[in-house]
Amino acid sequence: MDFSTPRADAQHIAVFLVAGLGVLFLMVRLSSVSLRAKQHGLSLPPGPKALPFIGNLLNMRMKQPWETITKWGKQYGDVVHVEVLGQSIIFLNSAKATSDLFEKRSTIYSDRPRLPLLNDILGLNWIFALMPYGNIWRKHRRLFVSMFGPSDAHIFNPVQEHASTRLLERLLKKPEDFRDHIRLLFTIASSSHSGQSILMSAYGLDVDSCDNHYITVAEEVMSIVADAARPGRWLVDSIPMLKKIPAYFPGAFEHQKVKHFLKNIRDLRETSYADSKEMLANGKSPMQSFVSELLEKHGHAKEEMEGAIRDCAAIAYGAGSDTSVGALAAFVLAMAQYPGVQKKAQDQLDTFVGSSRLPSFSDRKNLPYITAIMKETLRWHTVVPQGLPHCLREDDIYNGYFMPAGSIVIGNSWGILHDPDIYPDPMEFKPERFFNSEGELDYAAIDPSKYGVFGYGRRYCAGYTYAENNLFLAITYILSTLDIGLAKDVYGRPVPVALRPTFSILSRLPYSHPSSFKCSITPRSEQTKALIIQANSF
């Protein structure tokens, strides 16, 4: 920026004026929280010491937050308070605290934080996952769950079976690219005959390579959304009056990114939907998709309903793709690391399915060990280690502490899912933990889905049935036809693997993926190889 012109000088002065006002705003916010706490004669929950003005900003710049937050839980207790630039953030570190607040007091703990960058600058207030708790959120969520929820998610089973069949073919041909294949699998689940799973399930669009335009656009959108949503990352979220500050100011979102983003979001939200409608009109969408089903049911009617269908379809990709990719990658890692578990699962598949056909959803009741592997995968590698942030609507009191309205409230799902009191040897991959002493699958009391895998209360993951179906099927298909083992180095020695969670390459936050690793993937036999080829020849 050129400061030599009167206009630039004026802009410069304006920036520092706004910054000064911002500091004032922070001071007012901070003192209002302490004042309200004092009025109740209570203190805020304990937590690491905060510095003046920036609070715990430096504590929050951590590489593996799940470990730090879990340590805080051990040091300070079930409820930990930190403050970043005047914003209270409360971590809930036990299943009791998440249940007491997210479930039992859900009317005040189900809001989302208002993030000016996401909502106002990037214009994402149409995404119900980010919407405040209220009627519009409720309406969109209901529409979404009517297709992806427990009663109707089964309509996507044919798409999911088809997508998993294609996954096997790719793993057979290029096993070393397994992460790309997994990514493709969970991208396309929507409606047509030839692709993978989320875009197919949502729109009926077929995508054949990771370079496809739909995927590239969707991934760019996700990456920016995730960057924009990081608590404490952008100054404008702490001080909304800084919305207009120029890009050179520390903490400002890069403005050139915004323009590019707005084009991509238009492509994701509107172009994919328009393409899907056109395919429907031309009779080119042979399998059911979210869009085709809902347009048939309500669609062609009201504009408002059509807008909701279009918006919900765009959300399916954002919410469902990266999460599922992280979970299946963790499964592959677990099989390479725990050959005994793999063998036991394959014995069950050989007994109940055999090697002359691929498994199907109807086999599930005979495959309890595979269900246990799926549950353990979701627990062992917690894809959303700190859930998505909720926001507290009203001042509250919990365990004798003052919980200020407007606090961001985060369930420490990783900590709960690795709590040795609930899951002994939590770092070990042990599907056996879900069986009772009679050897029957009996996971209800410690079902990881109840302890944070899919979040909490009224904001609980709106696509969990669909997600579990997808994961179960992909795991079953892989185990019945392929062997996963350790890769070999140049001297033929096995290369050990270990779970090292990291933020997704795509989004860094809030989704976690296992760090990159190598493994070998080979057909179990000539017969299973022939089965994969035959299944893909239709």
Ligand code: HEM
């Ligand atoms: C392994 C896969 C998945 C995991 C681990 C997962 C996990 C989560 C978590 C932790 C939340 C936050 C809940 C909260 O705020 O308390 C969430 C929300 C959500 N998920 Fe999932 N999810 C997965 C797959 C999917 C899929 C496949 C879809 C769509 C088909 C989906 C759609 C959503 C939506 C729409 C929300 C926002 C709900 C709301 O704000 O009302 N998810 N998910």
